[in-house]
Amino acid sequence: MATKVLVLGGGSGGLVAANKVKRLLGKEVEVTLVDRNTHHEFMPAYPWVAFGMREPEDIRRPLANLEKRGIQYLQATVEALDPAHNKVKTTAGELAYDYLIVSLGAEAMPSPAPDGHAPWSMAGALRLREALKAFKGGKVVVGVSSPYYPCPPAPYEVAGQVEFALKVKGVRGKSTVEVFHINPAPLAGMGPVISGKVLEILKSKGIAFHGEFEPVAFEGGRVKAKDGRELSYDLLILVPPFAPNRVVRESPLAGPQGFPEVDRMTFRSTRFPNVFVIGDTVNPALMLPPAGVVAHFQGEYVAGVIASDLKGAYIGEPFNPVAMCIMDFGDNALLPQCAFDRVLAGTGMPSCGVMAVGKWVRVTKMLFEGFWFATLIE
Incomplete structure (x- = not known):
């Protein structure tokens, strides 16, 4: 049997x-x-x-x-x-x-920002698509509502992609893009090499990063941090909390x-x-x-x-304790890699590095999409 x-x-x-x-x-x-x-x-x-x-x-x-x-x-x-x-x-x-x-x-929890967009589901992605169609320029803010959420690179990728989309739309000159996170640096758990490279890419695209920004309130087109800092926005993209x-x-x-x-x-x-x-x-x-x-x-x-x-x-x-992630920034991409064997053994932090940077890296993500479907569900 x-x-x-x-x-x-x-x-x-x-x-x-x-x-x-x-x-x-x-x-x-x-x-x-x-x-x-x-x-x-x-x-x-x-x-x-x-x-x-x-x-x-x-x-x-x-x-x-x-x-x-x-x-x-x-x-x-x-x-x-x-x-x-x-x-x-x-x-x-x-x-x-x-x-x-x-x-x-x-399990996704309710977003603390009713006017926030979360393109990490099909419904959320389609909702943001409509908002971007109507967007004529202004302040775009991307952030996280809690430290626990799927796909740690997601907010940085989305910030890069929305910046590129505004360029294509012809309203980049009338817009600003900012990212906030509870951690002090992008992907802080992966170490200074990857954090530094992500910051470098964000800076090259004119995207400001606000670290140690713990949001406590969203009201009137403003997000307020625990330490008193505030960011105003016309379009908010927020990773909801997860449990x-x-x-x-x-x-x-x-x-x-x-x-x-x-x-x-x-x-x-x-x-x-x-x-x-x-x-x-x-x-x-x-x-x-x-x-x-x-x-x-x-x-x-x-x-x-x-x-x-x-x-x-x-x-x-x-x-296989080695994880790779193709971070798509719209007109650029980054391929970081981390080995988590020491994490699983309880003996240390992950060992991380940058495998590749460049526009061509985006193509590998597109190719992997086809490979994924062909080998698992077609």
């Missing part, structure tokens, strides 16, 4: 994990992926939708395509986890499993802070050995960035661990 592997979440980590475990074990496993959405969307391309470089249909594929790969897809919302009895409650009924991979992501996923937070997997407790080297639950948690659902608790590339590598790794469990010998691959 086939082993039942249940994957919760059709984002980066879940999609990779489902494909990998099926490729490794074939008919030995019955793989089911559950997601409330009908489509998988290439999230790094949301800003491209906002700035008119892509249409929604360009960056999404039906999750039902997984059926062609021997993976069952169930459209349902996960309501509760019962790891003590190997069951998951969904809006489509109760599901049993032998192995569970949880990749439900983080640990509610379903996981309320489950027996969760620790005191709401994040699941897992082994740092295997992402296996410390309480339930047949449960793995990957991606934004757990990474902040592991001091790993909540980024798609990390979830991608975690998905590959836990699929190998499950295959090894069933085969009785290790047949997977070592976890």
Whole structure:
């Protein structure tokens, strides 16, 4: 009888994990992926939708395509986890499993700025697109509302892309673009080399950066910081706050802070050995960035661990602790890389550096978009 592997979440980590475990074990496993959405969307391309470089249909594929790969897809919302009895409650009924991979992501909270735009969802990207069409020039401010949010480079990329979009629109001369962040420097956790390079690119585009700017109020077209500083804006782009996923937070997997407790080297639950948690659902608790590339590598790794469990010998691959991110600034791009092996081992900070800078780097992101769909869901 086939082993039942249940994957919760059709984002980066879940999609990779489902494909990998099926490729490794074939008919030995019955793989089911559950997601409330009908489509998988290439999230790094949301800003491209906002700035008119892509249409929604360009960056999404039906999750039902997984059926062609021997993976069952169930459209349902996960309501509760019962790891003590190997069951998951969904809006489509109760599901049993032998192995569970949880990749439900983080939970977006209400934005503290009702007039803010957040192009980190399809709806948010389309809303910003309409706002940019009507924008005739003025003050653009990009910022974050909390230190915890998916894709740490996102606000800097969007600031660069909106600056480029204003150039194309012909209103750059009548506009200013500013970025604020709670941290003292861009991508401070990646070290001074990457921070310095991001600051250099922002400066070259005439974008001002405001560090250690902790927003406490948004009113009347102004954002106020805890230390008294203020920025005025005509167009606000704000990353909303995120919290640990509610379903996981309320489950027996969760620790005191709401994040699941897992082994740092295997992402296996410390309480339930047949449960793995990957991606934004757990990474902040592991001091790993909540980024798609990390979830991608975690998905590959836990699929190998499950295959090894069933085969009785290790047949997977070592976890790849190196994360790369193509930061698209519109008319320039940066490719930073960080190794997180010391972070996972609890022995130090990540080792980071710059792999490449230049307009051509943007092309690699576009090529990867096509590769992603072709290898996972087409």
